[in-house]
Amino acid sequence: MRTAQQPATRHWRHAVAPGGLPLAGHALLMGRKPLQFLASLPAHGDLVELRLGPRPVYLPCHPELVQQVLVNARVYDTGGPVKEKAKPILGNGLITSDWADHRRQRRLVQPAFHAARIATYAEVMERECEAESTAWTARRPIDVSHEMLALTARVTARALFSTDMAPHAVAEIQHCLPIVVEGAYRQAIDPTGLLAKLPLAANRRFDDALARLNQLIDRMIDDYKASDDGDRGDVLSALFAAQDDETGGTMSDQEIHDQVMTLLLAGIETTASALTWAWFLLGRNPRAEAALHAEVDGVLGGRAPRYADVPRLAYTQRVFSEALRLFPPAWLFTRTTTEATELGGRRLPPASDVLISPYVLHRDPALFPRPESFDPDRWLPERAKEVTRGSYLPFGGGSRKCIGDVFGMTEATLALAAIAGRWRMRPIPGTKIRPRPQMSLTAGPLRMIPEPR
Numbered sequence: 001m002r003t004a005q006q007p008a009t010r011h012w013r014h015a016v017a018p019g020g021l022p023l024a025g026h027a028l029l030m031g032r033k034p035l036q037f038l039a040s041l042p043a044h045g046d047l048v049e050l051r052l053g054p055r056p057v058y059l060p061c062h063p064e065l066v067q068q069v070l071v072n073a074r075v076y077d078t079g080g081p082v083k084e085k086a087k088p089i090l091g092n093g094l095i096t097s098d099w100a101d102h103r104r105q106r107r108l109v110q111p112a113f114h115a116a117r118i119a120t121y122a123e124v125m126e127r128e129c130e131a132e133s134t135a136w137t138a139r140r141p142i143d144v145s146h147e148m149l150a151l152t153a154r155v156t157a158r159a160l161f162s163t164d165m166a167p168h169a170v171a172e173i174q175h176c177l178p179i180v181v182e183g184a185y186r187q188a189i190d191p192t193g194l195l196a197k198l199p200l201a202a203n204r205r206f207d208d209a210l211a212r213l214n215q216l217i218d219r220m221i222d223d224y225k226a227s228d229d230g231d232r233g234d235v236l237s238a239l240f241a242a243q244d245d246e247t248g249g250t251m252s253d254q255e256i257h258d259q260v261m262t263l264l265l266a267g268i269e270t271t272a273s274a275l276t277w278a279w280f281l282l283g284r285n286p287r288a289e290a291a292l293h294a295e296v297d298g299v300l301g302g303r304a305p306r307y308a309d310v311p312r313l314a315y316t317q318r319v320f321s322e323a324l325r326l327f328p329p330a331w332l333f334t335r336t337t338t339e340a341t342e343l344g345g346r347r348l349p350p351a352s353d354v355l356i357s358p359y360v361l362h363r364d365p366a367l368f369p370r371p372e373s374f375d376p377d378r379w380l381p382e383r384a385k386e387v388t389r390g391s392y393l394p395f396g397g398g399s400r401k402c403i404g405d406v407f408g409m410t411e412a413t414l415a416l417a418a419i420a421g422r423w424r425m426r427p428i429p430g431t432k433i434r435p436r437p438q439m440s441l442t443a444g445p446l447r448m449i450p451e452p453r
């Protein structure tokens with residue numbers, strides 16, 4: 001195992017990724033089999049250079065170098081072509097804002113995710129998880145991906161916009177969000193930037209879905225302002241109430257709009273993908289499934305899970321943590337240097353793109369023994385403390401660490417417990433699943449059979 005403390009004189013290994021072609025560099029390898037390609041790179045060096053087209057990009061493979069990038073958010077800022085393409089969709093919110101503005105925005109949005117607020121959102125989670133787990137018919141196959149996306153869309157929408165949000169608005173989010181996420185990803189990986197401008201049916205669908213989401217958010221904001229409700233306990237109320245400690249400033253309607261769009265895009269598909277992977281993994285690991293059932297039965301004794309149960313659902317949380325390790329939804333994200341700097345002894349010019357891949361760290365046998373095996377108990381406290389610091393990053397790190405980490409963990413724990421209390425999710429023999437590294441690391445359709453327990 002690598003140790004967290006490295007001597008100051010450490011000699012970092014640099015490498016150029018093998019397999020580059022004269023013009024395309026490694027773009028074809030990244031396009032065809034990005035997960036396998038990226039996961040092969042730590043064997044070559046601590047800092048690996050690859051070329052996606054003409055530009056070099058850098059992949060730190062050692063957790064210490066990854067930490068250096070994440071904690072130095074001023075020098076390693078969000079940026080580059082991916083951010084520019086995300087701006088027309090997300091506006092200027094937490095994900096797209098540059099370093100200086102991000103600090104102000106984070107101060108304003110953070111209160112919406114304080115523990116006391118999460119306890120209120122958990123009431124929505126409890127209700128929706130219970131509704132989901134009672135909606136299925138015994139032995140009628142379901143598409144787990146679809147169900148988990150519907151569940152997290154309902155939870156997030158209702159936590160954002162108050163609990164009595166009209167059902168048609170939730171349905172609108174459920175319909176539009178996957179189209180926007182898919183279109184945003186297509187645009188992000190299009191090196192020419194021309195795809196979005198072509199008169200394609202997919203582009204028209206994307207434009208329409210984005211316009212509908214924007215209208216829905218505007219309507220929610222207008223309704224809130226007209227209602228005179230004060231604090232409804234939802235995220236929107238917290239955003240309206242937020243006041244910057246340092247400047248006394250608040251957020252404009254447009255800023256609130258952009259934060260809401262950002263939360264919808266960042267919070268729904270990520271949690272749904274990880275939940276889908278958790279069911280997939282449990283279906284292939286009967287011992288882990290039995291341990292989950294035993295915990296859920298012992299803690300809940302047949303009733304629906306409540307927020308207060310979450311700390312006692314420790315195995316359930318370990319299952320989710322392990323699903324996040326094997327299939328981290330945010331499998332790849334980027335930073336761009338704002339000035340010349342040095343990483344692992346290598347000089348990086350300004351505007352260098354740096355890739356951060358939790359997937360690469362999570363699958364590195366030097367960091368996680370038997371990395372391919374699904375072993376929730378590697379997160380038992382006594383074993384977890386052996387894990388090299390900075391090598392487990394499903395929620396990122398530094399000042400841009402996921403603001404919804406506790407929200408997502410709470411939601412997933414309640415969802416797993418509510419469903420596992422009622423159903424055994426039986427895999428359908430012969431089902432083949434290939435991870436789809438898109439905006440999130442999704443499983444695609446996953447049919448399973450809910451068997452009453």
Ligand code: HEM
Nearest residue numbers: 094266267270271329330333394395396400402403404408
């Ligand atoms: C299991 C579920 C989730 C995973 C794996 C996940 C992962 C991540 C990661 C890795 C980042 C950092 C990206 C970067 O550094 O560039 C991030 C940021 C973010 N996430 Fe999550 N996320 C999850 C759930 C959520 C939820 C439920 C919400 C909101 C309700 C949310 C909202 C955000 C926001 C707003 C950011 C940007 C934070 C900032 O830059 O200040 N996420 N997420």
